Structures are given as structure tokens and as C-alpha cells.
Amino acid sequence: MNCSIPFDDFDCILLGHGGGGRLTQRLIREVFYPAFDNPLLAQDHDGCVFPVAAGRMACSADSFVVSPLFFPGGNIGDLAVNGTVNDLACCGARPLYLTAGFIIEEGLPLGDLRRVVASMQQAARRADVRIIAGDTKVVERGRCDGLYIHTAGIGIVPEDADIAPCRAADGDVVICSGPIGVHGIAILSARESLGFETALRSDTAALHHLTSSLLANIRDVHVLRDPTRGGVATALNEIASAASVHIVLEEEQIPLPAPVRAAAEMLGLDPLYIANEGILLAILPEMYAGSALRILRAHPEGREAAIIGHIETGPPSVRLKTLLGGSRIVDIPSGEQLPRIC
Amino acid sequence: MKYIDEYRSREYAGMLSRAIRRTATQPWRIMEICGGQTHAIARYRLEEMLPPGIRLLHGPGCPVCVTPERLVDGAIRLAAQPGVLLATFGDMMRVPGSRSDLFRAKARGADVRMLYSPLDAVHLAATHPEKEVVFFAIGFETTLPVHLTALKEAIRRGLANFSLLTSFFLVPPAMEAILSDPDCRVDGFLAAGHVCSVTGTAAYEPLAERYRKPVVVAGFEPVDLLYGLHRCICRLEAGEYGVENAYTRAVPEGGNPRFQALMDEMLEPCEGDWRGIGHIAASSLRLRPAYGAYDACRRFAFLTEEGATDADTEETPRSAAAGCLAGEIMRGRKQPSDCPHFGKGCSPDHPIGAPMVSAEGVCAGYFHTES
Numbered sequence: 001m002n003c004s005i006p007f008d009d010f011d012c013i014l015l016g017h018g019g020g021g022r023l024t025q026r027l028i029r030e031v032f033y034p035a036f037d038n039p040l041l042a043q044d045h046d047g048c049v050f051p052v053a054a055g056r057m058a059c060s061a062d063s064f065v066v067s068p069l070f071f072p073g074g075n076i077g078d079l080a081v082n083g084t085v086n087d088l089a090c091c092g093a094r095p096l097y098l099t100a101g102f103i104i105e106e107g108l109p110l111g112d113l114r115r116v117v118a119s120m121q122q123a124a125r126r127a128d129v130r131i132i133a134g135d136t137k138v139v140e141r142g143r144c145d146g147l148y149i150h151t152a153g154i155g156i157v158p159e160d161a162d163i164a165p166c167r168a169a170d171g172d173v174v175i176c177s178g179p180i181g182v183h184g185i186a187i188l189s190a191r192e193s194l195g196f197e198t199a200l201r202s203d204t205a206a207l208h209h210l211t212s213s214l215l216a217n218i219r220d221v222h223v224l225r226d227p228t229r230g231g232v233a234t235a236l237n238e239i240a241s242a243a244s245v246h247i248v249l250e251e252e253q254i255p256l257p258a259p260v261r262a263a264a265e266m267l268g269l270d271p272l273y274i275a276n277e278g279i280l281l282a283i284l285p286e287m288y289a290g291s292a293l294r295i296l297r298a299h300p301e302g303r304e305a306a307i308i309g310h311i312e313t314g315p316p317s318v319r320l321k322t323l324l325g326g327s328r329i330v331d332i333p334s335g336e337q338l339p340r341i342c
Numbered sequence: 343m344k345y346i347d348e349y350r351s352r353e354y355a356g357m358l359s360r361a362i363r364r365t366a367t368q369p370w371r372i373m374e375i376c377g378g379q380t381h382a383i384a385r386y387r388l389e390e391m392l393p394p395g396i397r398l399l400h401g402p403g404c405p406v407c408v409t410p411e412r413l414v415d416g417a418i419r420l421a422a423q424p425g426v427l428l429a430t431f432g433d434m435m436r437v438p439g440s441r442s443d444l445f446r447a448k449a450r451g452a453d454v455r456m457l458y459s460p461l462d463a464v465h466l467a468a469t470h471p472e473k474e475v476v477f478f479a480i481g482f483e484t485t486l487p488v489h490l491t492a493l494k495e496a497i498r499r500g501l502a503n504f505s506l507l508t509s510f511f512l513v514p515p516a517m518e519a520i521l522s523d524p525d526c527r528v529d530g531f532l533a534a535g536h537v538c539s540v541t542g543t544a545a546y547e548p549l550a551e552r553y554r555k556p557v558v559v560a561g562f563e564p565v566d567l568l569y570g571l572h573r574c575i576c577r578l579e580a581g582e583y584g585v586e587n588a589y590t591r592a593v594p595e596g597g598n599p600r601f602q603a604l605m606d607e608m609l610e611p612c613e614g615d616w617r618g619i620g621h622i623a624a625s626s627l628r629l630r631p632a633y634g635a636y637d638a639c640r641r642f643a644f645l646t647e648e649g650a651t652d653a654d655t656e657e658t659p660r661s662a663a664a665g666c667l668a669g670e671i672m673r674g675r676k677q678p679s680d681c682p683h684f685g686k687g688c689s690p691d692h693p694i695g696a697p698m699v700s701a702e703g704v705c706a707g708y709f710h711t712e713s
Contacts, residue, residue, distance in 0.1 A: 261346075265346070267458070268701075322385075322386055322387060323350050323352060324350065324352050324355045324386050324387075324388075324391070324564055325352055325355075325356075326386060326387030326388070326390045326391065327387060328384070328385060328386075328387050328710075328711035329710065329711050331709070331710045331711075334436075334689075334690045334691045
């Protein structure tokens, strides 16, 4: 009865892979451990024990349900690592460790899982973080859409960093590190039902190189935010509300790639509300704007960084100065414009 | 980008704005009946570029908003039937019926799909032969050919499990209903460019003649709209009425004869029930009896039975009791800001009146862009 079945006899995930028995162990040892290999993970314990430095730490958690799992420019694995890394980076933290939870639908091709895990490892290496704990569950076919991933992470916050949405203040500028709307449109193009093609690839990327360069060189960064779900409009509305300030955007200055604009026109979407996974909004005093732009533009992810607006005293809302010279309120949408975008 | 940047140019818009200021010597009230134009006017804040005497009135131009509540109720009931797959445009999902909406129906287990094209619904009918696939098809003249083309495709492929739940509206009868009102406050109209690209401009001639109003066909970009307004104001100042095409790059005088033939062949006129406004004779179209097998209202008898009992009791009392000014706003008698509910009890999250329902409804457009 101890005769083991070679793992490769399975080409897809079975319910048994989530049962906690031998199949689960083999999935962990043959798929997850080799990819995420590091001494902390190798403790092979119920959890992971590690030393911490004195000071402040940041913690963040995020779940990923993107559909489809693979899209131009990335897959759910890249998103799951970069998403949590970026949330930590936007707290001003240097990301250190991640955990990864997998909810897998019975029948997911093993090759797909391996591709996702390999992407997670590469994204973790690029972001210089380690995946130190994890979990796997398998649900019956039809009970989830292929694969959901949950990641949580912690990072160290430098002593002098004080980054928070409520710190946006009158006289600050709003800097956007790159072209908006790319991730959302890339995902849409990969959905069969839409039947349009674009050369756009998701901009999913870790942003902590950008944030750490800013924090190392600029004394007083007030807010950092990666405008994912709900896009730039929703992120800035949240900041306006947290800090009780008025944000004025210049439509002309917002980096909007032609393919994003064309797709958004066709689909009736407003690019300001489309999800991004590789751009950063930075809010800081105007006196630092020039150096912040230079710092961001020195990174490939920040090449197209631009000042897109400024902060004023006034009602806690976001106003857009349109191309025609008028201005309009940019509201928070009532629901999700595009479901399951990350 | 060609055909967009030119029509969003600050320079051209400024020139037209100055031309309008030079031309207008007295107050004029101009109405558009097109959700796309209403949305663009709000989005680009075009009213700020006009002299104070020029008022823009926003007619019932959003097909999502004017689809009657009883039909939304019918769609919800239909979606809940076992074996039915109901598909529709994303905008229809949030439209409130008398008790629920399609998003809530979907969450409770109804098979409701959001699509970008009715042709995708035909594809669903082919891939789900075990399901009755119903496309909740809404639209003005612009969109009807798309729905009819999808139905033709379903027939060509022999898909007996495909049908349309139609909510089709015509613009000229709505204009006539507004013009024939003794309290009509409209001096001139912008006609919707894309409607005219299908129908041509002839249908507006008798209206312009009978009511002695200028009707200017206009596009959707800010420069198109300002140009249309300028032409309309020029005519008003000169005391000229009649139809003028200020959107010639998209609208041939005769419209699209192929689409017109398709509509004639497949559709017949009927009384329209406009949410927030009421019944307007011959303002709607339904599938001709020859296509009755593909008409969801005939295929699912309970839809019309339910409709007959709901029609007189649901919409009018609901809006009137709430003090909602939707009908007054869509007839051009009031502005959204005149309504006591605007931005208070009534918002896109909790619409009370039809024009707050879709992004192209006038109240929603102003809610999103005004402080």
C-alpha cells in the first residue's frame, strides 16, 4: 500500500492535493518548495519564525482573483507578489517577507500552477522579498475559477519615513510615475468575449525601487499610493477624503497611452477609473517636485513620470481641469467598473 | 489621434464659444435628446463655455433610463426561470425595477450575463443549446440594427433557443410629445448624430415645419456640440427654422438605407412606455409577427400578463409620490438641481428617477461632474 504514484502521472490538480496527506506533501515539496526555496521556508513548521529589527514594521494583505489567470504581460502569480510588495512600498516600507495562500480548483492543469509559481518566484526575486510561509487548499471543480491566491507581507519602515494618506497638504504636487490604464485594458483584451486586440501588456511591476529612491533622496514625502482597483480617480478621492483636501488634476498632463485611450473610448470606460498594477502616485511638497521627477525618471518604470495635479484647501474631492479648460468633479464610482481585474 | 483630437481641441472650442457669444443677443433654450450628447456636455462642462442666456435642456435621450420599470421587473423574473440565460448590456444591470435589479438577481443565482454585443448572446445560444438565451435588447434607432443583425444571425444558424426582450424607442415621437406640450419651453433642438446616421434627417422636417423650430444634427465631441449649438443659435437669431446637418462626416442625408430596410422588414410601430414620462403613441417598435417566435414577450407569456397589471400602477405613482422631477427634467421644464432629491436621497447608488440610473442619464451626468 506504500507504493507511491509518480507525481508526474497527474497532469492536473486533484481534490487529494488539498487533503493534507501524501499528495499535498508532494505538491508542496515538488512545486512550491523548489521554487520558493529559502532557509526560513525550509523550517518546515506550522509557521515561520524569524528575527525582527527594532523600529516600525508594515503589514499588508491582498487577495487575487483575476480572470483570466494568464494575460499579456503577466499572470496571477506576478500580480500576487507585486500587489503586496507595492502595498508595503506605499506604506514607505522596505518589503521583506511574504506568505502565499493558494485556493486551487480541482482540475487546474499542473503546468499552469507551475507557471504561476515560477512567475511568483521571479517576481519575488526582482522585488528582493522571500516567500516564507504558505497554504494550499483544493476545492471541487466549479467552486472557484482555476486559482485564487492570497498574499500577505511585512516590511521595515525607515525611521524617518512618515507616509500616510492623511498627510496630503495644501501646496503639494501629485506625481504619477507612468502611463495609466495599461493593466486594465491588457486584462480586458485577454477576455474572449471582448474580441479586440491590443499590443498592450500589463504593467505589473514591483514599485519599491521607486519608493525607496524617493524616500532616500527626498526629506518629506507625504503620500505614496499604487492606484489599482478603481484607478487613479478612486485612489485620489480616498486621499482627498483622508486628508480633507481638494485635489486638482490637469487632464493634459496625465500620461495616457494612445491604445488605452482608444480601447477606453470603444468600451465606454474612463481611463481615470481603470486599474493599474505598475504605477505609483506620489504626493509631496512642490519644492521637491523637480528632484522627485528626476529620481523617478531614472528608473525604467518611472520614465514617463509627470506632475498631474496639485493639492489645495477646499472640499475633500477631486476636480479635473479638462482639455477644453473647463473643470469637472471626478467622483468615486458606485461599483467596480471591471470585475476581477486583479 | 485623428477624428478625436481635432474635435476636442481647446483652440477650436474656444473659437466656437466666442462665435456663440457674438451671435446670441437674447436667451435661448436648446434641447438635446441623446444620452451620449448629454454625457459629453456634462463631462466637458460645455455649459461653462456658453453665455449665461443660453440654457441647455436635456431630453429623454438615454434608452437605459427610459426603459419601463415593468420591463426590468419582467427581465428579473425571466432570469430567475430555470433554464433561462438572460444577457444584456452592463448598464442595464443596475437599473432598478420595482423591487430589485439584475445585479441582485444574479447574486441570488439567476443566470445573468453582461455582454458588449448582442452577437455574443447568439454565440451563447449556440454553445448552450440546453438554455433559453434571452437578450434584453434596448436602444434608440442607432442600436436597433445591431440587435436585428444578431437576430438574423441566430435565425441563419437555426438557433431556436434565442430570443430578444425588446425595449426600443424612437426619437422623433418623443420630440413631438415635448413640442406639443402647451408648456413646451424648447426653442431649438440638437438632433442625435448617430440616430440620424441610421434614419437620415427627413423624419425631423415635418416637426421643424409644424412647430417652427430649428433642428440641428450634431455629433458627440465637444467641438461637434459647440458647432451644432452655434448653428442652432444662428438660426434662432435669424428666425429660421428647418433641419440642418452639422455632422456631415457621419450623417448622410438619407441615413443608412440598408439598416432602414432591415428595421422595416423586422419591426412594426407600437405605443411606447417611457419611464419617467409615460405613454407616447407610436414611439416604440416591436418585432413583427413573422418574427414572433424570437420575441421573448410572446415566448414567455407571463411577461405580458405581468406587464398589463403593472403598467398603470408602478411607475407614475412611485416617482410622483417621491416628489421626483424626472419627467419634468426630461421634458425640459426643470434642471436636475431643481429636484429636491438630487444628490440627497437620489444618487447613482440609489436612483429614485430614471435619469439617475445610467451614466448617460442627465441627473447621473450632473451628479458625477458637479460638486
